[in-house]
Amino acid sequence: MSSYIRRTPTCLTIGAGLLVAGYQYWVGPLSLSAQLFFCIGLLAFVGIPHGALDHLVEQEHSLRQAQRFSLTRFIIKYLFMIGAYGLGWMVFPVLSFILFLLISAWHFGETDLEHAPETGYWSLTRLLAGGFVLAFILVNHADEVTPVIARIVKNDVFTMQVWNGAISQRGPLLRGWATLLGVLAMLAFGHQPIPVNGWRLGRLGVVILLTYTLPLLPAFMLYFGGWHSLSSFGTILSYLQRSANPVQSIWKLWYQSVPLTLLAFGFLFACSSIWNRYLPLGDPLPYLFILLSTITLPHIQVMHKLDRRYK
Numbered sequence: 001m002s003s004y005i006r007r008t009p010t011c012l013t014i015g016a017g018l019l020v021a022g023y024q025y026w027v028g029p030l031s032l033s034a035q036l037f038f039c040i041g042l043l044a045f046v047g048i049p050h051g052a053l054d055h056l057v058e059q060e061h062s063l064r065q066a067q068r069f070s071l072t073r074f075i076i077k078y079l080f081m082i083g084a085y086g087l088g089w090m091v092f093p094v095l096s097f098i099l100f101l102l103i104s105a106w107h108f109g110e111t112d113l114e115h116a117p118e119t120g121y122w123s124l125t126r127l128l129a130g131g132f133v134l135a136f137i138l139v140n141h142a143d144e145v146t147p148v149i150a151r152i153v154k155n156d157v158f159t160m161q162v163w164n165g166a167i168s169q170r171g172p173l174l175r176g177w178a179t180l181l182g183v184l185a186m187l188a189f190g191h192q193p194i195p196v197n198g199w200r201l202g203r204l205g206v207v208i209l210l211t212y213t214l215p216l217l218p219a220f221m222l223y224f225g226g227w228h229s230l231s232s233f234g235t236i237l238s239y240l241q242r243s244a245n246p247v248q249s250i251w252k253l254w255y256q257s258v259p260l261t262l263l264a265f266g267f268l269f270a271c272s273s274i275w276n277r278y279l280p281l282g283d284p285l286p287y288l289f290i291l292l293s294t295i296t297l298p299h300i301q302v303m304h305k306l307d308r309r310y311k
């Protein structure tokens, strides 16, 4: 049993999701503090750590190419992307928001349909697959998401109209999306078949269905922490295990993510202290969102390169 969980940790995610869904059904709604506990736990133990391994992935890549890895150069490139995207947010907030949703959809699709070939059909299928999960979570939590989006885009009329249109037609939207995804997946498969792990897809389906029963934040974290980040850990582990100096276990890998995870939390803590000190009456949410999206951009690029190297 324990070795099975070690090989398939997403079973724990399903267990946790069922537990929370059951609690809500039989006992009552989750309190805000329980929601925060659930989310911060997943974020601290898997969500942030899965992105705090990017330097190891890049280092391994350099090693395989027989190139020298410079951590300083890596950090400068990382910070440059964060800065450029942050600037983009200041000048084109709506475009940057749309871009973030698109690259997030791509990134989620890349993990969910792992090792798909780089054909046009498969790439579109991945984008639509990741977009479907994101759309499913967002439109099914419209009451909670609407004020958040309004705050992020500062009530931009165009964005709010598109969003309100999407949620007023959420049934046909999701059904149409799923149908298109199914057709595209079949076309992609017909064009270039890949091995399909039905058990894994089934688990993903259960995680997505469970998000429907939970409030927004636990729902998003169940997918993001409990599925996406755990799957990425598995991908990174198998990449680093094929190295000249292999990482022995998932725990040793997790352990290596601790320094940058602590740094990320420290940075977040410092930013919130500065905010509270100088702008106690301002709305921090858009800036928090921008910060998270800018940090995500270089991570998505590293993981995209890793995905391409698997082919």
Ligand SMILES: CC1=C(/C=C/C(C)=C/C=C/C(C)=C/C=O)C(C)(C)CCC1
Pocket (backbone or CB within 6 Å): 051, 100, 101, 103, 104, 105, 107, 108, 134, 145, 148, 149, 220, 296, 299
């Ligand atoms: C728009 C929106 C959200 C979207 C978050 C996204 C799109 C996160 C993507 C994260 C990625 C790609 C991480 C990679 O490691 C939230 C927070 C659910 C809250 C409601 C509004």
